[in-house]
Amino acid sequence: MEIRIGIGYDSHRFIVERPFYLGGVQIPYESGLLGHSDGDALIHAIIDAILGALNWGDIGKWFPDNDPELKDIRSTMLLSKVKDKLIQEHIRIVNIDSVVILEEPKIAPFVDSMRETISQILCIEKERVSIKGKTNEGMGFVGRKEGVQVFAVVVLEIP
Known part of the structure; x- marks a missing residue:
């Protein structure tokens, strides 16, 4: 077995009159995240970490933001498509x-x-999924409450 590690990052700005999805969960808030999909930055970062660990490109390659079929799609659907490929390749998320x-x-x-x-x-x-919330202590676009940043690290086991 081979172990691979990938890091993912995503950021999105807040926009009014849109639901706020994070980690596949709708969170009550006055704004949601701007994006071609539902803007779920946590799931996007996880997808990028998985793809990066496998050298499979990035989320934009797999799910282009100019594809009309992906407009407003739930990011949970995108993660499910990546999971299907992992299963097909017998890759395990550690x-x-x-x-x-x-x-x-x-x-x-x-x-x-x-x-x-x-x-x-x-x-x-x-127990294999850790999510930690932090603030940016008022600094930058996150500190001004203009958006969100997410970092994700994934450890994979490859046969």
């Missing part, structure tokens, strides 16, 4: 660790639901 950086809303009440959603999509135990 662990996912992520950091979500935003000033508000506080995500702590939703972390368990996000972990459950992601683990169900990927067919792994919830």
Whole structure:
């Protein structure tokens, strides 16, 4: 068995009159995340980490933001497509660790639901998914509450 590690990153700006999805969970908030899909930056970062670990390109290669069929698609569907390819290749997810950086809303009440959603999509135990919420101490676009940044690291086992 071979072990591979990938890192993923995503950021999206907030936009009014759009639902806020993070980790596949709709979180009550005055704004959502701008994106061609539903803007779920956490799932996007996880996808990029998986693809990077395997040298399969990035999320933009797999799911181009100019594809009309992907307009407003739930990012959970994109993650499911990546999971299907992992299963086909007999690749196992060992662990996912992520950091979500935003000033508000506080995500702590939703972390368990996000972990459950992601683990169900990927067919792994919830204990293999870590999500940590942080603020940016008022600095930069995140500190001004203009958007969110997410980093994710994935460890994969390849036959």
